[in-house]
Amino acid sequence: MSYYILADRFLLEDGEKKGGYLKVENGKFDDFIDTVPEGSEIEDWSGYTIAPGLFDTHIHGVNGYDIMDGTVEAVQAISASILEQGVTRFLPTTLTSSTSDIEQAIKAITEADEQALPGAQSEGIFLEGPYFTEKHKGAQNPDHFKTPDLKEFQEWQKIAKDSIVKIALAPEREHTMQFIKDVTGTGVQVSIAHTDASYDCCKQAVSEGANNYVHLFNGMSGLHHREPGVVGAALTDNNVYAELICDGHHVHPDIATLASEIKKEKLILITDCMRAGLMPDGEYQLGEFKVVMKDGIAKTEFGSLAGSTLQLINGVKNLQKWSGKPLYEIWHKGSLSPALSLGKDTRLGSISKGKVADYVVLDQSLDVHATAVEGTIKFKK
Incomplete structure (x- = not known):
């Protein structure tokens, strides 16, 4: 044809x-x-x-559905809903929860993909957690945080039929460096997230194979001129990628523009969208937490931002407006850069x-x- x-x-x-x-x-x-x-x-x-079609590498849900619902229906509904926002590829994203809940989510994603998704197509599973630390937990449940376990991950990969392509973790946890080395050796991408790691710890994690920082500036230690922290490690390394949520709430527009200037094609536009996306203000559930959305901003009961309600097309529009850069340049941060970060750029992204x-x-x-x-x-x- x-x-x-x-x-x-x-x-x-x-x-x-x-x-x-x-x-x-x-x-x-x-x-x-x-x-x-x-x-x-x-x-x-x-x-x-x-x-080119947009590629959301970090999305939990939208339109009343969430990946952690653990149902085929939820995955299919998310696939259909984001198509209308110009997204053609995505990574269904889990979050920190019990082992049984994570495994159920993996099973649902795998089954939905096998049945054929109606809209945007899955390019693999992204596990956001549970190997995090508490200080920058965000909306991740610390009751389920733990040390990386290769056997556990291998079991999850078996359930997923080898479709897990990325996992996010805090590199300061015990045994993490060996875990990074082991999983990246199998082709799985490792991202740094929800962490209070030092600059040197992050650099070591990258040397072992980590290649991405999750939602830059959020869920991590900030930049200081004597202790660059996680943000400093992300901004000063031209070989690693960094995600950015351009909704104007997670990161100030001028700082988003600065990050874009520094990271260039290594900047990845994401949504981190949860089930309240495309929905009216009100109460919602994100994992095990109640979330209240007001004026389009979702927060937990203890005040933390709880993902976002951003649509990727709007993230592109925002960064293009803030930066004044040509549309094609900003657009590819939501299409080609995500594909490059996962080694899928020979097929996708432009x-x-x-x-x-x-x-x-x-x-x-x-x-x-x-x-x-x-x-x-x-x-x-």
Whole structure:
């Protein structure tokens, strides 16, 4: 199956292309051409912009559902809901909970993926916890924090049928360095999160294989000129990635812009969205905690930010507005940078010949009018 996309503008890795036709063949991007063969099928998006599909590597839930519900229905509903926000790929994300709850969530994600997801496609499971420390716990339940256990992780990976691609932990916990070395040796990415580790401890964790910092500035020790801490370790290492929640609440817009300038293509836009996303203000559940959302901001009863209600398309809009940078540059922090961080950039993340034809149709306000997965339009306004 092949067709051609006609649009006013295409967002490419190195800039923007004005006009022309982009060929899609067998679910993958092909070449740009100026004229199409007679009788060709054309998707006419004159007046619109075509951008690569967004990739949310850290999302717990949305629209009333959460991955920790532990049901196939929840995973499928999340997949469908985020498609309307331009997200074509995601990592279903767990959080710290009991062993049985984590295992049930893993089973549900695996089963839902095997049954075929209706919208955005899963690129593997992200375990956020339970190997954290209490000082920067955020909305993670410290009752379930523990030391990394390779045998436990291997059992989870067995349940997941080897689909766990990332795990977040606090590197200062005992035996963590060997754990990082062991799991990264199997191809699993390790992220640093909910931690009070020192700068040197973080650097050691990176030397053992960790390659990412979860929701930069949140859930970690801050920057000080004599003790750079976790934030300092993230900002001064050009070889590691850092996630950022650009909702204007988790990080001040000017600091978000500064982080973007420093990290460049190593900055990953995420949502950390929980079930209250796309829902009205009120009371919700995040894991074992009650959460109150007011004016779109979700907090636990003890005052901590509880994930976010951000949609990734809005994170892109925000950072582009705050930074004043070209749209294509900021957009790829939500598409290509996530793919690069997971070693999936040869398949995903940008409009390039041979890559999967995941794309988003945007109007002049950057609102999503259609989203395609592997060349098939799955959402259309």
